Amino acid sequence: MHKKPGISEAEWEVMKVLWGKSPQSSNAIVAILEGKRNWQPKTIRTLINRLVSKNAVGFEKDGRQYNYYPLLNEQECIQAETRSLIDRIRGKAIKPLLATFLEEESLSPEDIAELKEILENRT
Amino acid sequence: MHKKPGISEAEWEVMKVLWGKSPQSSNAIVAILEGKRNWQPKTIRTLINRLVSKNAVGFEKDGRQYNYYPLLNEQECIQAETRSLIDRIRGKAIKPLLATFLEEESLSPEDIAELKEILENRT
DNA sequence: CTTTAATTATTACACATGTAATCCATTTGT
DNA sequence: ACAAATGGATTACATGTGTAATAATTAAAG
Numbered sequence: 328m329h330k331k332p333g334i335s336e337a338e339w340e341v342m343k344v345l346w347g348k349s350p351q352s353s354n355a356i357v358a359i360l361e362g363k364r365n366w367q368p369k370t371i372r373t374l375i376n377r378l379v380s381k382n383a384v385g386f387e388k389d390g391r392q393y394n395y396y397p398l399l400n401e402q403e404c405i406q407a408e409t410r411s412l413i414d415r416i417r418g419k420a421i422k423p424l425l426a427t428f429l430e431e432e433s434l435s436p437e438d439i440a441e442l443k444e445i446l447e448n449r450t
Numbered sequence: 451m452h453k454k455p456g457i458s459e460a461e462w463e464v465m466k467v468l469w470g471k472s473p474q475s476s477n478a479i480v481a482i483l484e485g486k487r488n489w490q491p492k493t494i495r496t497l498i499n500r501l502v503s504k505n506a507v508g509f510e511k512d513g514r515q516y517n518y519y520p521l522l523n524e525q526e527c528i529q530a531e532t533r534s535l536i537d538r539i540r541g542k543a544i545k546p547l548l549a550t551f552l553e554e555e556s557l558s559p560e561d562i563a564e565l566k567e568i569l570e571n572r573t
Numbered sequence: 574c575t576t577t578a579a580t581t582a583t584t585a586c587a588c589a590t591g592t593a594a595t596c597c598a599t600t601t602g603t
Numbered sequence: 604a605c606a607a608a609t610g611g612a613t614t615a616c617a618t619g620t621g622t623a624a625t626a627a628t629t630a631a632a633g
Contacts, residue, residue, distance in 0.1 A: 335590055339538050353610075369593050372611075377590085391599065392610070402546060405539055409550045412535050415462050416528055421551065422561040423525050427532045428548055429568045438545045443569050445552045446562050458620055476580080493622050495581080500620085514580065514629060 333411075334383055334404065340364060341374050345384065346401040350394035456534075457506055457527065463487060464497050468507065469524040473517035 334342060344359050345351060353375055357368045375395060378384035386393040416424065434442070457465060467482050468474060476498055480491045498518060501507035509516040539547065557565070 332589065336534075336538060337591065366591095367593060369595095370591075373591090373593070376612080405547055406550055408535055408538060409547050411459075412531055413551070415459060415531060416466075421557060422564065424528050424532050425548070425551055425565055426568055427529050428536070428544065428551070429565065429572065434545065434572070439569050439572060441545070442548055442552065443566060445549060446566050446569070449552065449557065449562060455619065460621065489621095490623060492624065496621090496623070499582080516581080 332381060333407070334378070334381070334399075337364075338374050338378055338381075338383070341371070341378055342383065342397060342399070342401075342404065345395060345397040349396035350387065351396075352389075352392055352394055354392075356395065455504060456530070457501070457504070457522075460487075461497050461501055461506070464494070464501055465506065465520060465522070465524075465527065468518060468520040472519035473510065474519075475512075475515055475517055477515075479518065 340360055340363070341356060344356050353372055356375060357371045360366060360371050361368065375384065379386065379395075383397065383399050384395050385398045386395045388394075412424075413421070429442075463483055463486070464479060467479050476495055479498060480494045483489060483494050484491065498507065502509065502518075506520065506522050507518050508521045509518045511517075535547075536544070
């Protein structure tokens, strides 16, 4: 039994563009991503098509062109990835992982305060 | 240009077994994993072999049998996965993700104290 | 020694993913 | 009206991954 396919790493880049603004034409998506990743336009179109196949992205026709928009919620996708990582290391020390996050990422003072509060309440 | 292959989700299960104790025979690994995942022994052996091909696992012969041990450090692998997730959601709110972690996972009081300290020092 | 059982090695096969190119239809410039 | 460009649809192809089965080898049992 094969498991439901998720959104691949490359496809995530497209989702992020659409979560940032939607709907957008493939041209617009291509323009944005060509700068960030070293991808050919054809490659980016393939990714868009795959996301449509996966029902992660929908589109409306505007004459001959399509305008794409996300069908999945950003926060839910992030949570799904997070849970996937948690599952992967389940049974192992979660702390070093968290430490990596806390050290590497830019958090606002408010974020930090809020996270501290979560930790307090867990004790 | 193809990127270096990582350790797949299924392979991680094998790594976890070996990080828990090593070296171990394939039989021992199979015995442990048959309980947790619904895998055939042949499947598990395939995973072990792939890890050997990837230089993630080494082995010493003990007569006709092999005893396997990890060649990669657990903490580093966890960090790599963590960074991969961070990259994936880069530019997006990291806080909800952290909140998920902090709420879902079981952390010891010592862990919590240590994490709080990390947060303090970041302020 | 020969048959059997256990282990490792090799092969299989469908679907996913990275990374595009080609084909086809339609719009647009001349 | 015709040619060129553009955008979507289809096809490509190597490698990775899940999930094993089969073949080859060798140790153990009789």
